[in-house]
Amino acid sequence: MESNTLNEILAALSSPIRLKMVRALQKKDLSYSDLMKDIDLTRERDAGSFSYHLKKLLRTGIVRVNQETKLYELSPRGTSLLSLIEEMEGRILTTVIPVVRRSEYVMEPFDKTKIISALIREANVPPKVAHEVANVVKEKIRELKVEYLTAPLIREIINAVLIDSGYEKYRHKLTRVGLPLYDVSMIMKETARRKNPDFLVQSATSAVLREYSLLSALPRRVADAHLSGEIDLQDLDFWLLKKHSSIYTHAVVETYNAGIHHVEEDRLSEFLDYLFVQMEQRSSTVIRDQVLSHFNVLLSLFVARPSKGMERAARRLLRLLLLTQISENMPALSVGLSLAAPSLLVPEEPDSLREGSSSFSDRAQETHDLVFSAAKDAYKEVLRGVPPGKLLLLLCPSAHGRLEEQAEMLVGFPLANVVSRNLCDRFLFSGEGLSLPLQEVALSPTTDVDGVAHINMPRIAFESKGNEEKFLELLQENMKLISVAFASKAKYLKRFHSQTVDKQRSNFVVAPAGLFEAVKQLTQSSPLESHDARSLMMRICRLTSEYIHKVSTSDLKIRLSSNSAWSAAERFVKADISKYGFGSVSKIIYQRDRESAIYSCCMVPLEEAPGLEQQLELEREMHPHIDGGHYTLIHLGEASDELGEDRLLHCLQEAFSQPGIDAVGFVHPLTVCRNCGEISLGFQSKCDPCGSKDVSVYRRRGAYLYS
Ligand SMILES: [Zn+2]
Numbered sequence: 188m189e190s191n192t193l194n195e196i197l198a199a200l201s202s203p204i205r206l207k208m209v210r211a212l213q214k215k216d217l218s219y220s221d222l223m224k225d226i227d228l229t230r231e232r233d234a235g236s237f238s239y240h241l242k243k244l245l246r247t248g249i250v251r252v253n254q255e256t257k258l259y260e261l262s263p264r265g266t267s268l269l270s271l272i273e274e275m276e277g278r279i280l281t282t283v284i285p286v287v288r289r290s291e292y293v294m295e296p297f298d299k300t301k302i303i304s305a306l307i308r309e310a311n312v313p314p315k316v317a318h319e320v321a322n323v324v325k326e327k328i329r330e331l332k333v334e335y336l337t338a339p340l341i342r343e344i345i346n347a348v349l350i351d352s353g354y355e356k357y358r359h360k361l362t363r364v365g366l367p368l369y370d371v372s373m374i375m376k377e378t379a380r381r382k383n384p385d386f387l388v389q390s391a392t393s394a395v396l397r398e399y400s401l402l403s404a405l406p407r408r409v410a411d412a413h414l415s416g417e418i419d420l421q422d423l424d425f426w427l428l429k430k431h432s433s434i435y436t437h438a439v440v441e442t443y444n445a446g447i448h449h450v451e452e453d454r455l456s457e458f459l460d461y462l463f464v465q466m467e468q469r470s471s472t473v474i475r476d477q478v479l480s481h482f483n484v485l486l487s488l489f490v491a492r493p494s495k496g497m498e499r500a501a502r503r504l505l506r507l508l509l510l511t512q513i514s515e516n517m518p519a520l521s522v523g524l525s526l527a528a529p530s531l532l533v534p535e536e537p538d539s540l541r542e543g544s545s546s547f548s549d550r551a552q553e554t555h556d557l558v559f560s561a562a563k564d565a566y567k568e569v570l571r572g573v574p575p576g577k578l579l580l581l582l583c584p585s586a587h588g589r590l591e592e593q594a595e596m597l598v599g600f601p602l603a604n605v606v607s608r609n610l611c612d613r614f615l616f617s618g619e620g621l622s623l624p625l626q627e628v629a630l631s632p633t634t635d636v637d638g639v640a641h642i643n644m645p646r647i648a649f650e651s652k653g654n655e656e657k658f659l660e661l662l663q664e665n666m667k668l669i670s671v672a673f674a675s676k677a678k679y680l681k682r683f684h685s686q687t688v689d690k691q692r693s694n695f696v697v698a699p700a701g702l703f704e705a706v707k708q709l710t711q712s713s714p715l716e717s718h719d720a721r722s723l724m725m726r727i728c729r730l731t732s733e734y735i736h737k738v739s740t741s742d743l744k745i746r747l748s749s750n751s752a753w754s755a756a757e758r759f760v761k762a763d764i765s766k767y768g769f770g771s772v773s774k775i776i777y778q779r780d781r782e783s784a785i786y787s788c789c790m791v792p793l794e795e796a797p798g799l800e801q802q803l804e805l806e807r808e809m810h811p812h813i814d815g816g817h818y819t820l821i822h823l824g825e826a827s828d829e830l831g832e833d834r835l836l837h838c839l840q841e842a843f844s845q846p847g848i849d850a851v852g853f854v855h856p857l858t859v860c861r862n863c864g865e866i867s868l869g870f871q872s873k874c875d876p877c878g879s880k881d882v883s884v885y886r887r888r889g890a891y892l893y894s
Contacts, residue, residue, distance in 0.1 A: 191247050199247040200268065204228075205240050209261065212250060213269055214319055216258040273299060297336060299325050302345060310360040323348045339363060364398035366391060389516050393424035400426050404679065409672050416762025418665055419641040419700075419755035420672050422474045427679035429474040431696075432521075432617035432636040437485050439465065439632035455489045455497060459504040466508060469633070470517050472684060476579060476618040476890075477512070478521040481529070481611065483554040493553040498561045505565035509578060513569070519577030519891065521604075521618030522562055524555050526584050529612035529625060563600040567864030579604045579618030579890055583611030590843070594836035601857060601868045604890050605818050607850035608843050619890040620852065621696050621748055621816040628694070637693045638676045639748075640669045641755035644705035644727075645775060645786060649767055653709060655723070662727070663734050669697055670738035670745065677743055693743050696815040697735055698751035700759055701786030702727065703795070704775040715791070715801055725808055732812040746815025749790050749806075750852075753888040756786040788889055793822040793854060799841055807847030818850035825856055827869025857885045857892065 191199075200206060204226065211217065211225040219241075223230065228237050241259075244250040249265040252258070261269070299321045306317040324344050328336065342363055349358040366374075371391070378387040401410040404427055405420075412418045420426055443461050466477050479485070482501075490497055508520045566578055580603045584593045597603055605620040614622040621636050628634045642665050651657035677693040699705075702724065707713055710720040732747050739745045761784070764772045769781055777794045778784050787793070790809055796802035803819060810817045821838050823830055835853070842851045858871035862879035873880045885892040 310357040476519040502561035521579040523581040525611040570864040643759040648705040648708035700751040748815040749817035823855040830868040
């Protein structure tokens with residue numbers, strides 16, 4: 188390159204035409220005639236003058252000819268001269284370019300170089316494109332005639348320019364996640380109505396985290412599948428941050444003792460205080476529920492003789508947990524009671540307990556009854572003046588009988604979500620009935636269900652237009668997408684949560700929503716009536732389980748659950764109605780109106796089964812394929828006079844007499860008395876024990892109660 192004096196260079200740039208030429212070449216390389224056209228000169232009139240100006244630029248080394256393309260381009264010298272000029276302009280012309288009000292309340296002159304570096308830093312935009320975009324943005328801002336600019340406004344302009352210029356892929360990365368002012372005002376109104384400042388914080392956080400997950404953390408295809416209702420990543424707002432359920436096992440006792448070196452019988456309440464603090468601290472890391480699994484078995488480790496004192500201590504813990512977890516942002520409390528003490532959970536009896544104490548399983552039984560009544564009392568106490576808490580109760584009668592007593596207990600305190608037999612000595616349960624085999628989980632103080640996702644089965648049926656092979660292909664594709672979503676969740680959870688060495692494995696659960704309806708769509712007949720539909724349903728169930736095993740790894744275990752969340756089933760049906768029309772969807776669902784439409788959350792839609800027997804028969808064939816939790820939902824109806832002990836006992840007996848049916852849940856309304864805290868089965872207009880008419884009726888939606 189020629190060396191020129193500063194004078195020559197400044198002179199070369201001092202003509203408006205030449206400056207125009209340089210700016211044109213900054214955008215792209217041009218041929219002789221295109222360059223001339225670009226600066227609005229014509230060959231006939233201006234050829235001589237154009238050639239003169241071009242020579243000056245070439246001679247001073249500001250412009251050169253690219254040897255490969257033979258096009259004119261800006262030399263490195265030209266590029267740096269131009270940015271000096273722009274800086275000069277920026278300084279001299281601040282009066283015409285508005286100042287920027289930054290988020291930190293600092294006002295500063297508009298600076299184009301900040302846009303360039305943001306484009307390069309945040310979205311990996313190539314420098315040349317970044318310059319080009321920044322120039323257009325600057326021009327737009329110059330035309331705006333606003334008094335001051337804000338950073339969000341500049342970002343909006345940049346994004347608009349990126350879209351205009353066909354750079355959509357960069358815009359994606361530059362998106363600002365947050366809430367429109369209007370939405371924040373609406374949330375503030377709601378916060379004021381609820382008198383709960385935390386609601387504002389939670390809502391704002393959720394919105395940002397949800398957008399971040401969809402725009403950045405999850406691959407585009409996964410985010411799209413969630414948004415379009417093909418799959419549902421449950422509690423997406425906290426997908427990256429929180430676990431689904433945390434299950435406390437007896438190992439928490441060992442951790443407690445480890446610090447203290449010996450066991451003392453009278454230390455039960457100290458231990459329960461310790462447990463309370465653990466659960467309270469961890470409540471912000473869990474979205475759905477914290478589970479005291481086999482709680483009576485755990486307490487039996489402490490006491491030689493179950494006593495009223497033990498009941499009081501348990502009641503106190505449960506009451507405190509309910510009070511601290513009662514707000515809707517907090518996870519629910521699940522309490523599991525088991526009459527079967529799993530050998531894996533029963534350690535060597537401590538010496539202090541051996542002498543004069545009853546056998547461990549006798550103690551576990553006595554403790555079972557005491558804790559049940561403690562839970563009932565705690566719930567009643569908390570109900571006074573506070574909205575009903577999210578207490579989930581999991582009952583596990585022993586393999587041999589006591590069903591009569593279970594039925595009696597259930598009528599007296601009908602809060603049980605899942606009643607399971609034959610499973611509690613082999614599984615840990617979450618309050619939603621998700622199960623983890625004790626054999627497979629490393630027993631640390633807590634074992635977690637890290638996340639849950641759902642597949643919209645009817646959607647796949649609609650998309651495959653009756654073609655079974657296509658159906659299976661799409662099912663497999665969705666499973667892959669879900670496994671990617673799980674892997675990304677596992678990665679973030681590992682970053683945010685402390686892990687013990689033996690807890691490297693993540694546990695995830697997939698539930699197909701609307702399997703029954705999907706089969707109906709594929710075969711045009713009901714699995715309860717047609718043999719073909721029924722065997723297709725079995726086949727899909729078996730293959731779903733196979734596909735899941737295929738995408739599971741040793742670090743990331745995925746299991747299949749038969750029961751899906753209400754929220755997912757509702758979202759799916761709405762998405763499908765808007766995609767295929769209510770006419771098509773209404774052919775496969777039971778509800779005949781748009782408003783109440785929902786896909787089935789369990790294997791057989793509650794309203795469709797002609798009788799319990801047919802329902803159980805169909806369900807028990809599928810249960811062997813389901814390793815992440817399966818319980819049969821039994822619809823008890825609504826009238827309280829039909830919901831007695833006999834009815835419950837009959838259902839329990841019938842269900843558990845079928846091989847393959849190991850767990851059931853009941854669906855019925857609940858009436859809660861605000862005066863005395865009594866809860867009873869079915870609709871009641873006034874409370875039986877106290878006569879108060881101040882009662883509320885709740886329904887179960889999935890595991891949880893809603894008014
Ligand atoms: Zn009452």
